[in-house]
Amino acid sequence: MTYPAPAITYLDSTDVERLSADLPIVERAHETLLAYGRKEAGLTPEAALRWTTRSGAAARSLILPGWSGDSYGCKIINASLGNHLLGQPRAAGLIVLNDPETARPVCIMEGGRISALRTAGVSLAAVRAVRDPAGITRVAFLGCGRQAEVHRELLAAVCPGVEELFLYDQDTERARELAARWAASAPRARVTVSAGAREAVEQAQLAIAVTTTTDPYVELDWIPAGGTFVNVSLDDAAESLLLGCDHLFVDDWDLVVDDDHRLLGSLALSGRISGPGTRAPEGGRAVDAALPALFAGDYHRTVGADERVVINPFGMGVQDIALAAVVHERALALGVGLRLKG
Known part of the structure; x- marks a missing residue:
């Protein structure tokens, strides 16, 4: 039995913003946390690399693996507290999604927008609950x-x-x-x-x-x-x-x-x-x-x-994976993104 090697889709920040524009972010955050409570989504311990930049700012790189339903992947999110002095957002990163059967990467997308959306989605889902x-x-x-x-x-x-x-x-x-x-x-x-x-x-x-x-x-x-x-x-x-x-x-x-x-x-x-x-x-x-x-x-x-x-x-990285999976599905359906050889 052969299984075709999936192509890798790359989605840049413009692609991600377009594909996530009308998603029900707060509802998605709510449903993902419910799934997490039912053990239908989960995460593993994150890895952290921390250092001090040449300008003296605290910097770090986090890797957060997670899964939601049939979606598996990790978020790589980096930040420096000195970025605002350079005219840059504090945090930026990538999200990698994997094929559930072969574990090969199938999508790499800019992670800053996803991270910001899921963070705000969790905040407002919680506010709405209380x-x-x-x-x-x-x-x-x-x-x-x-x-x-x-x-x-x-x-x-x-x-x-x-x-x-x-x-x-x-x-x-x-x-x-x-x-x-x-x-x-x-x-x-x-x-x-x-x-x-x-x-x-x-x-x-x-x-x-x-x-x-x-x-x-x-x-x-x-x-x-x-x-x-x-x-x-x-x-x-x-x-x-x-x-x-x-x-x-x-x-x-x-x-x-x-x-x-x-x-x-x-x-x-x-x-x-x-x-x-x-x-x-x-x-x-x-x-x-x-x-x-x-x-x-x-x-x-x-x-x-x-x-x-x-x-x-x-x-929680599981939130990023759940949201990124929806964005990836939309990208495939609409033919959005750059196809890379696996």
Whole structure:
């Protein structure tokens, strides 16, 4: 029996943006986490290479293998904290998809857009699970880079009633430029550049942190009653917020525990925070639920209107593979991409 060697399709950033333009990203993120909870999707430990660039910036390359249904592959995502000074996005990379029968690579695609979309998709799927999206009118963004733009892109459909956007970035000019673009593209929402991070967070029902900081700074008393804080980036949420919020959700507890670079992982390793379904340590707390359980309806505590919620997604490569597989299917159907010899 012979099995034809599959050609390799290469999709550049333009191809990926075109093919993903009208995909239901938030629904895809939701369904993938449900599949993960049912063991119909999964991942293996990531590999990390870290270094310091010649300019002194922290850089790293991560390889995240994962599978979803019959789709298998890995994401290679690289980042340097100094990229914004060079006019480049913080992160860029590739996604490689494999033939499920032969394990040969069948697709290589630019990974930055996929990574940004799946990150924002998970964030907003989680927000939708704990709050009424129709009631969210005031949103703050900490950090004004690519992730802020993609989160705002998806937010427009999930929370169509947003009336005010508060932006903060340590680079004030960057925040002003983003505010001008958003004001021009969505004139019904007022866009304000805040003088400080606290000012932005205190005014918002939903705050989304998409920065590059490694120094926690957002305290519990910054979050208004009924506020939701999405800690997308490494370490914006301070210990007081992680330990003191009314509800704390993560995407995968094992990933949190395995990473001591983030405060939540450090708190877990020191015995201050324990996993979902466990007894809270003395003087600490337990994570309330992982997102697959939350989405499946297995979290039975009511999220009160005045309670503070923290959503701390670590970032799961399985999401990238699931989304990339749909993009690849579209590429084959439409004849998009460059065919390479295997």
